[in-house]
Amino acid sequence: MSETPKRPGVIDWALLIxxxxxxxxxxxxxxxxxxxxxxxxxxxxxxxVGAIVLGLGCVAMRAPLPRLSDGRTWGVLTLIGATGTLFPFLLISFAQKTVPSALAAIYIAAAPLTVAILCHFLVASERLNLKRAVGVAVGFGGVCLLFAPALLDHGVAAAPLLPQMLLLLAAVLYGSTSVMVRLVNPSLHPVAMSCGFVLVAALLSVPLAVHAWPDAGIVLETRHILAVLGLGVLSTGVANLVYVLTIRRVGPVFMSNVGNLAPFWSILVGAVAFQEALPATTFAALAILLFGVWLVQRQGAR
Structure with a gap:
């Protein structure tokens, strides 16, 4: 793997989308x-579900997991599985019991800021220049504008402080994970790498799931089963593979644009699937955010 990420091409933009x-x-x-x-x-x-899907991918592509004796690789995969997958999921789920989704989205949108700062000090080829710094800040501003109407009704002061700090921690964990992916042995196949850290996260999740299992049991309808399968196969299995591929191809800063763009897609899905109203600032915020993305991916003048 080259230490210098290449300029994003059509394939890279497709992976991002x-x-x-x-x-x-x-x-x-x-x-x-x-x-x-x-x-x-x-x-x-x-x-x-995601670990099983990626495991089948390893078998199909003949991409073995690292040897158990490879302590360094498994150590990094464990950090990625815990800090980049399991803990953020749990922190966000807990925080959103008392924090409005709009405020939660803004905190999570801080992840690209974390990526940019960490990369500046830890990844020589991803140092911040003026365009990237402005682009990341503009992107974050676009997300803030997107959720501004909701925050007028449910502001920062209306939410408890601890859940807000948990959301900020989740954003930092997401950001640091993007950098840690670059620390894994580049010869490890992307499918094997994705399977490794998702499997670690799945193993760590078992005690928490057992503790949270309701005494009355769980009755699932077809739509609940489909939701779990969709989350596992697509949003966990396939998504983490694409995540690794994108970082390896063009670096964590470009990939971090997902943190700002995903809320827009979530809002569109909510409007179609659950008849939720689109924020009045949606399209203006999207235009600002896309401008920020354009600045981030330009690697020219400093």
Whole structure:
């Protein structure tokens, strides 16, 4: 793997769009799943489905997992599985019990800022220049504008401080994970890498799911089963593979644009699937955000 990410091409933009759709659509699956499943159980279910899908991908592509004796690789995969998948899922699920979704989205949109800052100090080829810094800030501003109407009704002061801090921690964890992906042995196949950290996250989720399992049991309808399968196969299995491929091809800063673009897709899905009203600022915010994305991916003048 080259240390210097190449300029994004058509394939890279296509991967970015696919990831935005896969992660942005997770909102709908989660919305349906939590009707009957505790958050910890839903997270565990989607992780195990995702791990199975990626495991089958490893078999089909003859991409073996690292040897158990490779402690360094498994150490990084464990960090990615815990900090980039399991813990953020749980932190966000807990925080959204008391924090408005608009405020939660803004906190999570801070992940690209974390990526940009960490890359500046840890990844020589991804140092911030003026265009990238402005682009990341503009993108974050676009997300803030998107949810401004909702925040007028449910402001920062109206939400408890602890859940807000948990959301900020989730954003930092997401951002740091994007950098850690670059630390994994580049010879490890992307499918094997994705399977490795999702499998670790799935294993870590078991005790939490057992603890959260309701005494009365769980009765699932067809739509709940489809929601779990969609979250596991698409938003966890396929999405994490695309995530790894994108970072390896063009670096974590470009990939971090997903953190700002996914809320727009989530809103569109909510409008279509659940008849939720589009924020009045949707299209103006999208235009601002796309301008920020354009600045971030330009690697020219500093």
């Amino acid at each position: 696919i990831l935005v759709i896969l992660w942005g659509s997770a909102y709908a699956g989660t919305h349906i799943g939590v009707e009957v499943l505790p958050p910890a159980v839903l997270v565990a279910a989607r992780l195990w």
